Amino acid sequence: MALAQQLPFFNPSVPFTTPIQGGLTEGMIITVSGRVLPDADRFSLNLQHGSTVALDLKARYECGLKIEQDTSQKWGSEERKFETSFQRGQLFVLQILVTLGSYKVSTDGKPYSEYKHLVPFKSVDTFHVDGKVELNLVAFQHAPHLVAPPGSFKVPYKSVIHGGLHAGKVIIVQGFIPSQPYRIVISLRHKHGIAFDYSPRFDQNVVVRNTYEDGIWGTEERSEPMPFKKGEPMLVTIFCGQHEYEVFVNGEKAHTYNHRFTKLEEIDVLDIRGDVQLTFVQP
Missing domain, CATH: 2.60.120.200 (Jelly Rolls)
Incomplete structure (x- = not known):
């Protein structure tokens, strides 16, 4: 190997x-x-x-x-x-x-x-x-281009995933959640849609996962409880496996999501939006 x-x-x-x-x-x-x-x-x-x-x-x-x-x-x-x-x-x-x-x-x-x-x-x-x-x-x-200049983690944040995704790829998002957040959205995108949309929604106290293809959103996967805490740091790790994504929040496994878009090498953009102050991102 x-x-x-x-x-x-x-x-x-x-x-x-x-x-x-x-x-x-x-x-x-x-x-x-x-x-x-x-x-x-x-x-x-x-x-x-x-x-x-x-x-x-x-x-x-x-x-x-x-x-x-x-x-x-x-x-x-x-x-x-x-x-x-x-x-x-x-x-x-x-x-x-x-x-x-x-x-x-x-x-x-x-x-x-x-x-x-x-x-x-x-x-x-x-x-x-x-x-x-x-x-x-x-x-x-x-993983090239990992060390980013200070101030480069502004939200909304967008970065190229060089070479696309593959089994074993790890994406890290670190930041701070304000005291009155509304929503955070972390998206793994390809040329024609969104392979994995991961959204903690504080207004609903739920985390929503979905895929956007051919101009249409798929069936949402929603789960409670909310693993993210208002006014505290967060560390999100997304591990791309052969058949699914595994999401870890502050070191604890929080969610899984089966690949609906399976051409992993075409997933080449990381997009982060919403109520979070980013301190570090490894796309």
């Missing part, structure tokens, strides 16, 4: 360790979403080969928050940063992009740091997470 097709992990327990199928390759991105526990003293994310650690990202909270990066090959100089979004009790999305010369780390869609390779990245075959953190998602994908 090619690395780009490695299935994501939803809600894995911590400590978490997984082989990276095929090892790291240029253009690979590792996406980690989760929540730092309220009583966290530290947590860490490691890229390694056997006992050799190629990249060690640590968040420490004992004397105020510090982020450290290091490598175990003769333990190079420790690098520290003091500004980050990894606050206790908060949701986060971290991404590590593998380039020929370095790992580029982003948090919540914004460039955060860069770490040059001291260990050949092609030898890295294991990913490990430890410490006081809850994981909602760990995914390995080739």
Whole structure:
């Protein structure tokens, strides 16, 4: 199985360790979403080969928050940063992009740091997470154009899904719901319609799913209770499977929706509208 097709992990327990199928390759991105526990003293994310650690990202909270990066090959100089979004009790999305010369780390869609390779990245075959953190998602994908410039997540939001959808594709939408929302709409579109329309409707206290083809809406799928909370952060993960979409809200599986439009590769636009302040989107 090619690395780009490695299935994501939803809600894995911590400590978490997984082989990276095929090892790291240029253009690979590792996406980690989760929540730092309220009583966290530290947590860490490691890229390694056997006992050799190629990249060690640590968040420490004992004397105020510090982020450290290091490598175990003769333990190079420790690098520290003091500004980050990894606050206790908060949701986060971290991404590590593998380039020929370095790992580029982003948090919540914004460039955060860069770490040059001291260990050949092609030898890295294991990913490990430890410490006081809850994981909602760990995914390995080739996904270009992931790091967007600040301010690019304005609503209404529209982005191209490069290469279209395929089984194993993960879409992430992170944001904040205002105190008096009306509706939010997340749509996966193709040239002639909408393959998957996902709409939390706060005015009806229901989540509606549907498909729009040939100028006609299909039969709605509606469900309660509402998994989204007014005035709170949200993290929506849409996993495209072979036969259905699986939707996770704040790490919990909330809904499934069978493919009505089955030409997945033609679904190439993500559209988000309504009452939400977006902080990060991975189309």
